[in-house]
Amino acid sequence: MLCKHIKKKYTKKINDKNLLTTLLTTITYICNMKIKRSTLVKNLDAVFSQYIRRKDAINEIAKCVTCGKEDHWSKLQNGHWASRRHYSTRWDERNCNVQCSGCNVFRAGEIYLYTKYLCSKYGDNFPEELYKLSQKTVKFTDADLQDMIQHYKDKLKEFL
Ligand SMILES: [Zn+2]
Numbered sequence: 003m004l005c006k007h008i009k010k011k012y013t014k015k016i017n018d019k020n021l022l023t024t025l026l027t028t029i030t031y032i033c034n035m036k037i038k039r040s041t042l043v044k045n046l047d048a049v050f051s052q053y054i055r056r057k058d059a060i061n062e063i064a065k066c067v068t069c070g071k072e073d074h075w076s077k078l079q080n081g082h083w084a085s086r087r088h089y090s091t092r093w094d095e096r097n098c099n100v101q102c103s104g105c106n107v108f109r110a111g112e113i114y115l116y117t118k119y120l121c122s123k124y125g126d127n128f129p130e131e132l133y134k135l136s137q138k139t140v141k142f143t144d145a146d147l148q149d150m151i152q153h154y155k156d157k158l159k160e161f162l
Contacts, residue, residue, distance in 0.1 A: 005033035042147040046093065049154040051080035054098045056161050066102040067119045068112035073102065081106040083116050083129075084136035091136040093150060096124060 008029055016022045055064050055075040064075040071078075081101030084091045091097040099119070105112040117129050142150075 005029060039144065039147075042144060042151070046147050046151050046154070047086075049151055049158060050093050050098070053154045053157050054080045054095065055100050056158070058100070064100045066105055067099040068101055068105040068115040071102045071104070075100070078102055079106045081111055081116070083111070083113075083120060084132060088136040089142065090138045090140040091132060094132075094135070096120070096128075097132055097136070 009026055012022060012025055012029070016025065052075075055078055056062075058064065059075045062074055063072050064078050065072045066078060067081070078100050079102070080098050082092070083097050083099070086092050099116075101111070101116075105115075120129050120132065
C-alpha cells in the first residue's frame with residue numbers, strides 16, 4: 003500500500019522518464035526487501051513458538067513455567083523473559099518458555115516467578131547474563147533467518 007502511494011506521488015511529479023523508471027525500480031526493490039524481511043521474522047516466530055510450546059509437552063499437554071497451568075500446547079504461549087523487541091534473545095531457547103496467557107499477557111510475564119524459574123534451571127547468575135545478552139545488537143541476515151526457519155521446521159518434524 004505504502005509502496006503504491008509513493009509510486010503514485012513520484013509518477014505525478016517527475017517528468018524525466020528515465021529518472022522516474024530508476025526511482026520506481028528502486029522503490030519496488032526496497033519495498034519487496036522490507037516485506038520479505040518482515041515475513042521471514044513472522045515465519046520464524048511462528049515455527050519457533052510452536053517448537054518452544056511442543057518440545058517438553060507430554061501427550062500434547064504443555065505446562066506454564068510460572069503458574070504450572072497445564073493445557074494443550076496450542077492454547078499456551080511462548081513467553082519471552084527479555085522482550086521480543088531484543089533480537090539477540092528473541093529466538094534464544096533459554097529466553098523463551100511456555101506460559102499461559104494469564105501469566106504472559108495479563109500478568110506481564112510474571113517476571114519475578116519467571117526469573118526464579120530461570121535461576122532454578124540455569125543457575126543464579128543466568129538472568130543477569132541473559133539480560134546482558136538481550137542488550138547486544140545483532141544483525142541477522144535474511145539467510146540467517148531462513149536457516150533458522152528451516153532448523154525449527156526440521157525440529158517440528160520430530161513431533162509428527
Ligand atoms: Zn501461567
